[in-house]
Amino acid sequence: MAEATKAPAKAPKLADPMEASIDVATQEMIRRAQQLQIETVFDRAVTMKPCAIGMQGICCKNCAMGPCRLPLPKDGIQGEDTRKGLCGATANTIAARNFIRMIAGGAAAHSDHGRGVAETFLSVARKETEDYTIKDPAKLRAIAPYYGVETTVEADGETLDRDIDEIALAVAESAIAEWGKNGGELLYLDRAPKPLQEKWEAMGVKPRAIDREIVEIMHRTHMGVDQDYKNLMKQGARASLADGWGGSMIGTDLQDVMFGTPSPLQSEANLGIMKEDHVNIIVHGHEPLLSEMIVAASQSQEMLDYAKEKGAKGIQLGGICCTANEILQRHGVPPAGTYLQQELAIITGACDAMVVDVQCVFQNLANVAKCFHTKLITTHPIAKMEQENVIHIEFDEHYAMQDAKRIVKMAIDNFQERGAEIMIPRHKTKQIAGFGVESIQYHLGGTFRGDYYTLNDNIINGRIRGIAGVVGCNNARTKHNDAHIKIIKELIKNDVIVLTTGCSAIAAGMEGLLTPEAAGVHCGPGLAEVCETVGIPPVLHLGSCVDNSRILLAATEVVKAGGLGDDISDLPAAGSAPEWMSEKAISIGQYFVSSGVYTVFGYHMPVEGAPVFKDYLYKDMEKMYGGKWDCEADPIKHAHKMIAHIDKKRAALGIDKARERVLMDMADRQALGME
Template sequence: MAEKKEKAPKLADPIAASYEISTQEMIERSHKLGVETIFDRAVSMKPCNIGIQGICCKNCSMGPCRLPLPKAGIVGEDTRKGLCGATANTIAARNFARMVAAGAAAHSDHGRCVAEVFMSAAKKETDAYKIKDVQKLLQVAPHLGVDVTVEEDGEVKDRDVDEIALEVAEVALNEWGKSDGELLYLKRAPQSNYEKWEKEGVKPRNIDREIVEIMHRTHMGVDQDYKNLIKQCTRCSLADGWGGSMLATDLQDILFGTPYPLQSEANLGIMKEDHVNIIIHGHEPVLSEIIVAVAQSQEMLDYAKGKGAKGIQLGGICCTANEMLQRHGVPTAGNFLQQELAIITGACDAMVVDIQCVMQNLANVAKCFHTKLITTHPIAKMEQENVIHIEFNEHYALEDATRIVKMAIDNFENRGSDVLIPQHKATQIAGFGVESIQYHLGGTFRGTYYTLNDNIINGRIRGVAGVVGCNNARSRHNEVHIKVLKELIKNDVLVLTTGCDGITAAIHGLLTPEAAQVHCGPGLAEVCEVVGIPPILHLGSCVDNSRILLAATEVVKAGGLGNDLADLPVAGSAPEWMSEKAISIGHYFVTSGVYTVFGGSIPTSGAPVFHDYISKELENVYGGKWDVEPDPIKHAQLMIAHIDKKRKALGIDKARERVLMDMASRQALEV
């Protein structure tokens, strides 16, 4: 009997797989070298048609219960049930809730780690970390109920900064597990939003409790009402956006410095053949901050030259990249789907990973090259033998970082001759935040978001979009991101971005002021030219979506555009989402009052009643709702239509006459 021949593995078509040329080049190189990547696996492995619709339940061992797909135009009762009788709505809601819980846990555990390092710095237990931004500390402290002044002998005096820092650390850490009360940061939202959450009974009590309660409610035989499950999703996601993520951002700013705009570069072309290339990847910046400092030290530069290198080139992947970019100008080597490709260049001497969005296949790719793959977090190890684990400890951060950088330098000598770095990179202006947007669009004359609001009211800026999130190998890499972004700015919508969307925008040249004249409508182009900003403002990493919430809150405070986040001409988008974090982010934007569109699909379509609840009825409760649209142009147009609807409701849908102000008019303004 003849032996059965194995079929050749299916390989990705480089052009069909990615919209970006250096990625196409590296996919082609991977095929020549016989190295499998995520792009190839996406071709050979198709998603489960039932699971993608959210109607597969595996929460007990009687399952998995895979419900049949819904029939079009179901009239009357939906009779589909699992073994226990759980309906499609219950199963989809439970699955959705568990995604919210996992996403909130990921962001909030990141925040907890930062808070613990902050506590060590406040107690002066480590030489590696010190408070860099005292002003931000003084701004944040009152929101946590920490006084920055004290009254002595009838006189108000400033409190000692060390005392304030220690109390902030204690109060912040308590937000994860306090026994009573509510999250303190909820009151940073507009009063109308806070009152809405209070009325609906969805104010988070503490961060950890809301995550645990979702896991309890979704256990077999507990919560079987999709509306009640979504209520708990709301508590949990708000605990992420207005809790763990916001605390992470604030404490990182205090420890490492509040970002301000700077210039850098993006794409795989930032790597250098004659330098030691270290790629930092993940989401938690506490160790990477020290790696940057060590790699830039004269001692390490001399050590590298002694090994034959001309210097050390740092580059970043995913949100660790964004953290290092916005504070230090470290160039971004790529987004989520480019992580394997950085090693395939043959020039990556070490890839240092922490948590989240780190593919296990990196270990298999690294085996094919000289690259040292180093894990650094106690909760994120890999089973492969070629992976080195150097566990981060804030008390020995300098020693750990030095060991890692030296290991990369020593490995430079082991690099083979087959190196191919794509010669594609772009300039980017990044590092924006609530404070810098206020300065650029408000200036010292007003010191508020007045100028931004004024330009929205007069129509030069049509509205604001928050476009965030991952890449997804089920769609053409980068394409949906870029087409959504270009359609928005072409229609005078100012974009705030974070995460891999920010990296993608940078790679495609959209994060420079010059991009406004090429891609923007006349109103937004004019504002960008006058102010000198890009039409897309990069606000940082995934947890820094909290900056978008606070920027929107500042717009409400500046006046003229309503009293609630739901009143604003704003919309949210995650064009190529793929992680559970994205579902948590999406839900806290929706329940904060923001219309939010996801690309691809969300795992709710198999339960039409539940899907209608989150995509229609939620708007009546919170002012925001979910929507799904895979086509990038239609996706952006849905956002623009919503922005126009809000402009009409505010009575600003007609262009306002432009008036040249003389000195008397200026003097009449309240300053």
């Protein structure tokens, strides 16, 4: 009897590099990975399809009677929606529970980041570490009053500056208490415009303590607890505000105090920043506590001399994700790429060490690293990998420089272990980064006014149509960087100035949009004139994803400067997350909506299977907070939804008509400064 022949195994489906990304460097590295038969996220996105019911937000797995799936009927809802889970939970309840659990996950991630920063700052204040110091005492004095901390003392009839160490300790102790205090509300809520605070009060969504709001979501969404989608979203709004006006904002402020408040600087972006004749260290994740020390260690003469002993010309540090943004905005260290490029940095063959902390780190990095000499090093106690080839060096802020030098030395020692095949894409782009509330005030407000007057004036006279925040992740279900870039270009073409953070900021840098020269190429005439006059890019890089709190404060400063309404919801402004993928994005989106911002997400939103709940987010929330959700996958339509909203707000303010330019003499300017 003839032996049966086996059918030949089908070749695995592979991503088309041209369809996977708009970035040439990324396309080159996808091809290289496929030639080496190394699987990447781009290939996995082709072979693994998403769950259609889960995407619609109507799959409940909160108890062991499920998962309960409530697909929409093919002909839509006709009459009463009778879909129910085993316990009777409706599609609206299930979608709302899933949605606010995403808020809880995102708020927990941002706020735990902030907690780590606050704990390190407490160590600094207590003089328990010598490696960190207070680099921006002026910012410490500026934020101290929000914590109820006095910055001056009375002595012998004189008002004197209080000792900075005393201020630091009092601020640190007050900040730490924000995570678990009993009674009261978050202190930073007082930074919001008064009308917005009054809305929060009326809606009953003022956060009490950061951890409490996250825990309450988990309780409410347990089987058999909160079953009213409106009441569930009330807690979702409260937890999101605990993120945006709490954990994230505290983290950003205390990082500025310890590491220095960013100011504009020049750097580069993309995989081409890696150097074949240098030791290449890639830091990846979201917390700057260790990366700050790695920057210092890699620039120390001791480590540079050691690298030369091992045959390298120097040490090239690069970043992925928001750790990249943190060290970029303070030190000019160039980002090697966005979230989806993390595997590709190793596939160059030139990455001697990849050092990761928390959030957005692929477990598959370990599998990719096995194919090369790269040392993959985890550093955080809550973020380990199961693979044997991963090295864990637990970071301790009390021995920060010691830990950093150990890691840098390990990378240097690994330089000589490289294989013969190195392929670093030659693509990199110049960028200007490091903007913040203070630097925007300097560039667009000026030292004369000391506020955002010039920005407001140019919005009122129509040169700047409005403000857009374009932020967030990449998503392997969408074309890498495509939506970010198309939306940003469409906005600035229509005279909308863009504030950007996270991987969106890195994408903009890779595309060359973070330079003043970009204004003349891509902007409408009004925005181009402002950028040329002031010398800024039309797209301002404000930092990492916790630094979205900077956008909230910048919007508040615009309100304070006057002429554009009394609340954030009055501003000609809109928010966007074109390629979102993480729970953090949902938390960010909700705290912007709850703060009065029209917020558009790309790709999809996990609410399509619950039309009533969707309408609540997309329509009813605007009546409550002044902001609302929206979703549009098409980048150009997405941008024009934002522009239409900006134009609606301009009309409501009565500034929809261009105004004649008035040249002012010194007497006019002095008159403007009078109360």
